[in-house]
Amino acid sequence: MAETGWQKSSFSSGDPNTNCVEVDGGGHGVRLRESEEPSTVLAASADALHALLTHLKAGDARTH
Template sequence: MNAPIHWQKSSFSGGDDGNACVELARTGNTLHLRESDEPENVLAPSARALSGLLAHLKGEERG
């Protein structure tokens, strides 16, 4: 049996359940990323790819 995935909501999201937000989870060495309004669409980026995405979004692009 698979253990349930425990999703963590972005700190930029409001507290209401109805807010669309980005959620992250981790199972073993795998990261999971989804948007709360489409929870069936889950991405599993590498840690390096996710780090690059976050740096880009923050305007800290790495060369």
């Protein structure tokens, strides 16, 4: 999968040495990685990521 460019989280302090979540929305889905471990990438469809974030924002910590 070709990289289109990683974008740091808006919650990052702006310090280039700060580890944070990065996102790449190119291609057919969304990819996430931790800047400290850039070779480990989580890929999901936009719909699946939206469902996860909605679930987390609701504060529902139940496992299914």
